[in-house]
Amino acid sequence: MIPVYIGYDLREAAAYHVCSNSIIRHATQPVSLNPLALHLLDNYDESHSDGSNHFIYSRFLVPHMQNYQGWAIFVDGDMILRDDIAKLWGLRDESKAVQVVQHDYETKLTEKYLGAKNENYPKKNWSSVILWNCAHPANQTVTPEFVKNATGAEVHRFTWLEEELVGALPIEWNWLDIEYDYNPDAKLIHYTLGTPCFADFAAREGSNYAAEWHRERIYTDYSAQYDLPF
Numbered sequence: 001m002i003p004v005y006i007g008y009d010l011r012e013a014a015a016y017h018v019c020s021n022s023i024i025r026h027a028t029q030p031v032s033l034n035p036l037a038l039h040l041l042d043n044y045d046e047s048h049s050d051g052s053n054h055f056i057y058s059r060f061l062v063p064h065m066q067n068y069q070g071w072a073i074f075v076d077g078d079m080i081l082r083d084d085i086a087k088l089w090g091l092r093d094e095s096k097a098v099q100v101v102q103h104d105y106e107t108k109l110t111e112k113y114l115g116a117k118n119e120n121y122p123k124k125n126w127s128s129v130i131l132w133n134c135a136h137p138a139n140q141t142v143t144p145e146f147v148k149n150a151t152g153a154e155v156h157r158f159t160w161l162e163e164e165l166v167g168a169l170p171i172e173w174n175w176l177d178i179e180y181d182y183n184p185d186a187k188l189i190h191y192t193l194g195t196p197c198f199a200d201f202a203a204r205e206g207s208n209y210a211a212e213w214h215r216e217r218i219y220t221d222y223s224a225q226y227d228l229p230f
Contacts, residue, residue, distance in 0.1 A: 006074075071132060082186060097161050102169075108178060123156060
C-alpha cells in the first residue's frame with residue numbers, strides 16, 4: 001500500500017478529486033489517498049497567515065501522521081498524474097530523508113490564482129512533491145510544534161536537513177505548467193499558477209495542459225450511462 005497525502009483546499013476542492021482520480025487510474029498497486037484538510041488534523045492548529053493554499057504548512061506533518069515509520073508521498077492538489085505512481089514510489093533511496101524535484105527557475109508571473117502573490121525564492125516548488133522517508137532519524141525533528149512555529153522559508157527549504165539528505169527526483173515528476181514548455185514525457189503535471197478549475201486564469205495565461213486536466217475531470221465525473229467524449 002502506497003500512502004499518498006494530497007493537499008486539500010476547499011476553495012479548489014475539484015483539484016483534489018481530479019488529482020486523486022488520476023492517481024487511481026494509472027496506479028498498478030494499491031494506494032491510500034489521504035486529504036490534508038486542516039479540519040481533519042488532530043493536534044495541529046494552523047496559525048500561519050502566509051501562503052496561497054491551506055496545505056502550505058500541513059504537508060510537513062506527513063512524517064508525524066505516519067508515526068515516523070516507513071515512507072509516504074506528498075503531492076499538491078493542483079496536479080494530475082500521467083503515469084503510474086508506483087514508479088515514483090520505486091525511486092525511494094534509504095540514504096535520503098526526503099526526495100524532491102530540485103527546480104531552478106524564475107517564475108514568469110508575479111500573480112497566480114485568486115490574486116495570490118507569486119514571488120521568486122530559493123528552492124521554489126521543491127516541496128510540492130515530496131517522497132518522505134518518515135523513519136529517517138533526521139525527520140524526527142518535524143513535529144507539529146516545529147511546523148506550527150516554523151517560517152515558510154525554514155520548512156520549504158528543508159533547513160532541518162543536511163544538504164546531502166535532500167535527494168533529487170527527475171523533473172518529469174513535477175513538471176510545471178506554463179513555467180515550463182510542453183513536455184510529452186512529463187509524468188506529473190503541476191498547475192502551480194492556477195488549476196484549470198479557475199478557467200479565466202488558465203485560459204488567459206495559455207496553459208499547455210488545461211485540456212488534459214479537464215479530460216481528467218470528466219473521467220472523475222464519469223458515469224456508465226454516458227459516453228465519454230474522447
